[in-house]
Amino acid sequence: MRQATQTDALAAAQRLSAAAQEAVDAAIAAAARRTDGGKRIDDHQVHAERIAQLATAARAARELVAYCERRAEAGKRDALAEEQAFVFSAEAVHTLRAAAEADPDAFDGAAERLEDGELRATVRAGLSEARLRAIGAQVLEARGAHATELGDAVATLTRDSARSFAKTEVAPIAQEMHRQDHLVPESLIQKMAGLGLFGCSIPESYGGTEMGYLTMVVLTEELSAASLVAGSLITRSEILTRALLQGGTEEQRQHWLPRIASGELIVGICVTEPDTGSDVASVQCRATRGESGGRAGWFLDGAKAWATFAGRANILALLARTDPDPAQGARGVSLFIVEKDPFDGHSFVQAQPKNGSITGTANPTPGYRGMHSFTLAFDRYFVPEEHLVGMEGGLNKGFYLQMGGFAAGRLQTGGRATGVGQAALEKACAYASERKQFGRAIADYQLTQYKLGRMATHVAAGRHLTYAAAREMEQDERAAMLPAMCKLFASDVAVWVSQEAQLIHGGWGYSEEDPVARYVVDALVLPIFEGVKPILELKVIARQLLAGG
């Protein structure tokens, strides 16, 4: 019965994505043998990165195919998505075979699985430029817009209202906020707070709206399509919320979560330091026990870097060393909640009565403006003992709480990146339809259609990988692999698609006045934060794959 509803494109996509997965599984098994189950990744970093990328692409292909299958089963085939699934699965197999052929020893025969003549012919059909041009023509007709079926009524309603909110409240201010490097207006924060958006992962019992991960992701995607900054406003509260739910005491949850949910407290995250980035376990900012004004607590000393929104924030989630022995690494750091006043400029000094202080200076950036990312110096800044997340039970457990928070942040970044990629695609379609050169709209040229076809296909693959990560996190909040994969893949897509969109705009795309120039500089940050791309590949994705996860 199901066979009868499948198109040729879907059947081909199924065959190819299954072949890609089978070859990736064989490549992972070979790499696991080489690296002793991932323990010796550092002796094979280049290959481990390749495995992470290939496995991620194969998984994206699988998720795109799975979406088409769900639609076919529901009797509502999505012909465009089926074509995209075919093309993307063909690309995944093609890339895999090229990698395996270039280094057959490392792949240990995995390429042989892709030698089959019929499979090769299917790959060629999937990669045919005519197929991609036809996808491009369809995408142009819809001006890049998509109507992906979410299969979830709440998520669908949220997407509709977030889309109209983003159009009316965010889009009109996004370009000027970027160009003038203004802080996001308080009125937008208040409107988002009024809609309960800061509490979207907080259970109702703590005053939140706990929408579920899929809803949170589509909401983020829509806001980010209008402005990456608007789509990023809830990320920090999301990270601290997760840490509090995982490791906070009941009293702490009751104290902090309702105020985060209402938007009364805006959160900044302070993990990175000037000399410590990816190697989070080596943070040097230290917390020393002490007393101030008759209260027991901790004094914070040291520097933090790149703390986004730390000026406007009224609480900072800060990772500090509580065990002075550096050999303790990840087992010697704790997570603190630091209260401060909100500031709206590019620098601030927060002083305490007994000479404690935080000094903050914003780092100028080409994109991701509107929240400002600060370098901070902490000098004997006092926090009471109840601000140690988990109290004594949380002592030296901060690293693990922070990492749990980052998984939710990465999922959200999959949504942010998909939103930026989608915005760039739509902008490119609109421009290509209007711009005429050599007597024709540039949308009429084969190359434009081919490019838009590929761009839309990759955006769709990133979207379905991100939605799959959201569904997985709904089943298991400790899931780490898919959130990392969606962050990795969708961020790369946003970078590439925004640059292609800029090229389609020619010189006008290089103008500060055109949003496409903003999409390009905004997208560039996506592969950097929450695990810079090589670290995400090696230390999260490859490590887990090669350990058999």
Ligand SMILES: Cc1cc2nc3c(=O)[nH]c(=O)nc-3n(C[C@H](O)[C@H](O)[C@H](O)COP(=O)(O)OP(=O)(O)OC[C@H]3O[C@@H](n4cnc5c(N)ncnc54)[C@H](O)[C@@H]3O)c2cc1C
């Ligand atoms: C705009 C912006 C906003 C940010 N917001 C925040 C925030 O709110 N809070 C916060 O705490 N942080 C924030 N960050 C910091 C961000 O999370 C870090 O930049 C990121 O984790 C990488 O750390 P790093 O910059 O020190 O790079 P490094 O760790 O120094 O890595 C740089 C490069 O070194 C190489 N490398 C490093 N280690 C290895 C290895 N083991 N093997 C192979 N290669 C390696 C890789 O090529 C890597 O890309 C932000 C950053 C930016 C740019």
